[in-house]
Amino acid sequence: xxxxxxxxxxxxxxxxxxxxxxxxxxxxxxxxxxxxxxxxxxxxxxxxxxxxxxxxxxxxxxxxxxxxxxxxxxxxxxxxxxxxxxxxxxxxxxxxxxxxxxxxxxxxxxxxxxxxxxxxxxxxxxxxxxxxxxxxxxxxxxxxxxxxxxxxxxxxxxxxxxxxxxxxxxxxxxxxxxxxxxxxxxxxxxxxxxxxxxxxxxxxxxxxxxxxxxxxxxxxxxxxxxxxxxxxxxxxxxxxxxxxxxxxxxxxxxxxxxxxxxxxxxxxxxxxxxxxxxxxxxxxx
Amino acid sequence: xxxxxxxxxxxxxxxxxxxxxxxxxxxxxxxxxxxxxxxxxxxxxxxxxxxxxxxxxxxxxxxxxxxxxxxxxxxxxxxxxxxxxxxxxxxxxxxxxxxxxxxxxxxxxxxxxxxxxxxxxxxxxxxxxxxxxxxxxxxxxxxxxxxxxxxxxxxxxxxxxxxxxxxxxxxxxxxxxxxxxxxxxxxxxxxxxxxxxxxxxxxxxxxxxxxxxxxxxxxxxxxxxxxxxxxxxxxxxxxxxxxxxxxxxxxxxxxxxxxxxxxxxxxxxxxxxxxxxxxxxxxxxx
Numbered sequence: 001x002x003x004x005x006x007x008x009x010x011x012x013x014x015x016x017x018x019x020x021x022x023x024x025x026x027x028x029x030x031x032x033x034x035x036x037x038x039x040x041x042x043x044x045x046x047x048x049x050x051x052x053x054x055x056x057x058x059x060x061x062x063x064x065x066x067x068x069x070x071x072x073x074x075x076x077x078x079x080x081x082x083x084x085x086x087x088x089x090x091x092x093x094x095x096x097x098x099x100x101x102x103x104x105x106x107x108x109x110x111x112x113x114x115x116x117x118x119x120x121x122x123x124x125x126x127x128x129x130x131x132x133x134x135x136x137x138x139x140x141x142x143x144x145x146x147x148x149x150x151x152x153x154x155x156x157x158x159x160x161x162x163x164x165x166x167x168x169x170x171x172x173x174x175x176x177x178x179x180x181x182x183x184x185x186x187x188x189x190x191x192x193x194x195x196x197x198x199x200x201x202x203x204x205x206x207x208x209x210x211x212x213x214x215x216x217x218x219x220x221x222x223x224x225x226x227x228x229x230x231x232x233x234x235x236x237x238x239x240x241x242x243x244x245x246x247x248x249x250x251x252x253x254x255x256x257x258x259x260x261x262x263x264x265x266x267x268x269x270x271x272x273x274x275x276x277x278x279x280x281x282x283x284x285x
Numbered sequence: 286x287x288x289x290x291x292x293x294x295x296x297x298x299x300x301x302x303x304x305x306x307x308x309x310x311x312x313x314x315x316x317x318x319x320x321x322x323x324x325x326x327x328x329x330x331x332x333x334x335x336x337x338x339x340x341x342x343x344x345x346x347x348x349x350x351x352x353x354x355x356x357x358x359x360x361x362x363x364x365x366x367x368x369x370x371x372x373x374x375x376x377x378x379x380x381x382x383x384x385x386x387x388x389x390x391x392x393x394x395x396x397x398x399x400x401x402x403x404x405x406x407x408x409x410x411x412x413x414x415x416x417x418x419x420x421x422x423x424x425x426x427x428x429x430x431x432x433x434x435x436x437x438x439x440x441x442x443x444x445x446x447x448x449x450x451x452x453x454x455x456x457x458x459x460x461x462x463x464x465x466x467x468x469x470x471x472x473x474x475x476x477x478x479x480x481x482x483x484x485x486x487x488x489x490x491x492x493x494x495x496x497x498x499x500x501x502x503x504x505x506x507x508x509x510x511x512x513x514x515x516x517x518x519x520x521x522x523x524x525x526x527x528x529x530x531x532x533x534x535x536x537x538x539x540x541x542x543x544x545x546x547x548x549x550x551x552x553x554x555x556x557x558x559x560x561x562x563x564x565x566x567x568x569x570x571x
């Protein structure tokens with residue numbers, strides 16, 4: 001019960017802060033505080049009556065909710081897909097890496113530091129160029145590098161672009177956390193008892209690091225939502241942030257961000273509940 | 286002759302990158318410093334005077350900021366500041382703010398956006414230090430809060446702040462890059478509203494994010510033109526990350542002299558990450 005109250009508070013605070021931020025350009029442009037409050041009132045009215053909200057598409061006003069559902073689902077599937085793939089790959093590779101000898105691990109960590117600092121735009125540009133290069137050399141088009149319009153859906157390229165950096169972040173974080181965990185005494189104890197290293201790693205260490213990874217994944221997600229905007233514009237994908245950017249009014253920003261935030265919020269609430277419920281360590285979560 | 290190629294107007298891209306480096310890097314350093322400074326000032330009362338329970342609640346509330354994507358908000362807020370506007374009668378191009386105001390507003394917005402999260406992070410680091418045994422000891426011996434802060438907390442906190450500062454620099458570089466892609470350049474975007482053949486939006490100072498915005502579409506012509514500024518960003522990010530990591534390494538091993546025997550010891554320390562039980566931080570030579 002307590003946790004539900006807390007989560008509800010968080011959700012309300014998120015929405016309130018989004019609304020407050022969305023009014024700010026009015027304040028910046030007109031340097032007038034009362035206009036800012038008027039704008040916030042407008043935004044609030046639009047949010048509460050979202051079924052009547054309109055937006056401008058090629059100069060014509062259209063109903064927001066009629067058009068937004070399918071790009072919304074599309075964007076979500078790209079985001080979730082990328083997050084899931086990045087997480088699973090990182091977890092599998094972490095297990096493999098930790099079975100390797102020390103000096104290889106050191107090399108891998110150095111490599112990861114380098115990969116971590118690749119700017120995301122460079123990754124997108126390299127993926128684009130790579131696909132074109134493969135097409136030129138072999139005549140095989142791996143995937144379309146840009147979608148042609150609202151109807152066409154491409155999945156592979158945006159998911160690959162979005163997952164590369166989160167994968168690197170997860171991978172590095174998992175290795176660091178797991179190495180810290182491996183130096184604890186219970187690991188030595190279980191190894192001395194004759195348990196296989198892989199068993200200790202997969203069952204005990206992973207379970208104990210999962211909480212740290214869970215909290216880390218929030219900041220990864222933060223990064224990914226920002227990247228979604230870039231990916232959708234570079235590859236001309238008609239997802240939710242594309243709609244948002246093409247009509248960049250405060251109401252639109254608030255509505256889109258709230259729609260984008262809610263599913264992730266629910267997902268994280270679920271995970272948090274699971275962790276609190278099953279580890280019985282509510283205070284430290 | 287021109288390793289990065291030349292742009293549409295015939296300028297050497299490599300020289301432009303060199304010229305812009307000072308603006309980008311300096312602004313990143315300054316904004317990251319301001320972020321740390323303000324968050325630190327905010328974190329002190331949070332750690333010293335706010336009870337644990339309330340701080341934990343505050344922490345959870347602030348974690349809602351994790352769901353507000355920074356780039357989108359920054360693009361949204363900075364568009365009216367940095368984008369040149371058009372006044373309809375007379376086709377007059379103008380900025381709402383003067384050059385100095387624009388720069389200060391951009392610095393202010395980029396600073397204020399992360400302060401809630403960063404403040405609570407630093408507050409937590411501080412609170413963790415305050416829970417250490419030696420603080421309790423000092424307290425029992427009658428040290429005032431001020432003395433505990435200056436003599437015991439600061440020496441432990443400063444190195445950590447340096448690492449946080451490196452991370453903030455990396456984050457800022459990424460944001461500048463994104464802003465550059467959306468053609469919002471540091472110090473203002475000069476937009477040409479000529480109805481016939483408009484020039485592309487131009488950065489006023491050749492700083493890197495401006496170069497990204499100007500050149501990204503040339504990727505189809507010659508990739509090296511578009512990739513040049515982006516690679517520069519990559520190098521800068523890598524450098525900051527290496528600084529942070531090297532500093533961390535130094536902190537963990539600083540009280541061992543580098544001899545052959547100790548090198549083995551050092552490896553053990555790094556491998557096990559166990560701290561030595563006790564030593565005075567502020568009396569160490571390093």
